Amino acid sequence: MMGTANTPVLLSHRAAQSRSSVIRELLKLTEQPHILSLAGGLPNPAGFPIHEIRKATQRLLDPSGEIAAKALQYGPTEGVEQLRHLVAERFNCPATGVIITTGSQQALDLIGRTLIDPGDVVVVESPSYVGAMQAFNGWDPQLVGIPGDRHGLRTDLLEERLRRGLEPKFVYVVANFSNPSGATLSDARRVHLADLADRFGFVIVEDDPYGELRWEGTEPAPLRARSERVISLGTASKILAPGLRVGWAAMPQWLVDPFVRAKQGADLHTSTLNQYLAHELLSDVAGQRARLGASVARYQQQAMALHSALVSELGSAIDVAPAAGGMFLWARMTADFIDTEILLQRAIEHGVAFVPGSAFFVPEQASMSREYLRLSFATLDPDSLAEAARRLKAAVESFA
């Protein structure tokens, strides 16, 4: 136990083994002003309701009103009642099953804490959201990646594994405009996945940060409408502002108490002020619809600009589908000598950045993913996106 003040001998095994998120480390490297970054996962600040949050704060913190002291005081671990009810209406579920979290990230962590014993199987789509895998990995699961395609998780492959004896605690999906693949889980596969959950006795974690950022087509019915074994996650981060750190989880009743106790130990409760702010803005239904509409139109314009620029600059060297929503394009470099991790180094030299596909796969499958890249169109304007595509072309050509 003895050691000098400089030795990390006191670290837990968990801490000593932890690795940083590849994306977040990358983001630091690509923050130089001359780089056009398609690597981030940030929403466009042009969509932040700055004016409305400012006005809402004025109303909430009116010293003569009753809410000011409440909004600044400790609050219930479950969350502010008004916001829980509003989320329950959006989710069409009982408010008693809704818990407000410090962003969806906390919900992912608390799901790990309450469901995962070391060695438990957790299924993620391959590729999957890095932050979710990081949160789950904190609880020592065996992460199993099941491939996805443009219609989301291959539930046929999942069923095959289940029949061969795979026993997951839960299956994690971003069912709408997934990060990174942009895929939306098809209606038929949702029916299939819900059926598998009920037959094989696992939980579905349905994470949905991007569902409302849709400009084409209609959303299939959510998984929570198809099974009682679903934990649904939502967040204010992409429809209001991530700086609030307000998310929510709707869960089966048997999970509520353990989840709340876990949250109590984790941070007592989510910022009361920010919960009231989220409630103020989201309960203004017409205003929220108008603001969101403007955001979605902007994302659509950006998505189309990046997609057409990639196609016209890179032609058959890249395989990339247009997006119907969300914040990302998921592309494949068709030349098999291009490894996107190496391409990234060249790209940075040419003043453009993206996230190589390997970041999004469980380690065993990372090598199969070297031809993929994730491109965010959310924060650059159309001209910059076109220039980014030109720079990417130059980086690709440097391989020839």
Add this chain to the structure above:
Amino acid sequence: MMGTANTPVLLSHRAAQSRSSVIRELLKLTEQPHILSLAGGLPNPAGFPIHEIRKATQRLLDPSGEIAAKALQYGPTEGVEQLRHLVAERFNCPATGVIITTGSQQALDLIGRTLIDPGDVVVVESPSYVGAMQAFNGWDPQLVGIPGDRHGLRTDLLEERLRRGLEPKFVYVVANFSNPSGATLSDARRVHLADLADRFGFVIVEDDPYGELRWEGTEPAPLRARSERVISLGTASKILAPGLRVGWAAMPQWLVDPFVRAKQGADLHTSTLNQYLAHELLSDVAGQRARLGASVARYQQQAMALHSALVSELGSAIDVAPAAGGMFLWARMTADFIDTEILLQRAIEHGVAFVPGSAFFVPEQASMSREYLRLSFATLDPDSLAEAARRLKAAVESFA
């Protein structure tokens, strides 16, 4: 693995074994309007800088300014730079060692996550802060309680245990106006504790939510000034407002990276907006001093009112020292037939509530603590505190 949708068979062992905080469950029971509650741990909302937070939000969210978009966007896991630097100045430590947390509660949880392997020894003072024990227990330590008295942790008893082979990962203390005991660790014991940490190779977690709420005497030098093995925790909750959920931790460099990675998985980062708000208010040094002075004067008046009412109503039936700061009186019922858990039931019938001492001890020592009670004077006015003392007297007399 099979089970119906209603079975909690999927819970992790950790979740299945968790218990709720006694205090938080009690708080729910004592929220009825006819009860004068001395049970809470809430700061007095009269001290909340409502007007200043409102004004600061106006400045920060000026749409023509540069900060608005930053304050609503994702931010670095470590925290907003300006706030880290401000905390570093307050702590007289390098800003690279300061991490902003979602309240001190999150810091306690992340300390558990980064330092505790199952079975590791963690020393807490007996009695100790319930929320800390709850956070640590999430990581399966062996919690060892070492008695404290009116000068804080009995470091002589700790040394005895260390010499007999106790090997703690860390020792947790609330060194100023401890919750629940109100005790301040004496200067001599701080020197001793720091020396023990260096000799025996453990870390000291110095949690300090109440240190600035002092109206008498001067604060001994902090433990971080005496050893490099100290993690110091602070919070905006008692000096600004708890609803912001902004806390901070200053730690040795070897802990920074693992701590940040753990926080990344836990909630990505603390609310950017609230960090900017805390920075705005705390960097107004003169304003903060004035506001805090008014709060401290109010707490002093309340503490004196409750103490004198207890002494005059209960006389020799109660042993309670006056407070020099903080939010709590810690009292002992001298009649050995009074168990404070049973007294609480009677007290609630008489319209007053407190927290029985047993809540604050590790389970093995809980039975030794049945004569103690924690009384918060923070939220009631002097007249109500006097009435609360009268009701407590009536409850005590019902035993005769």
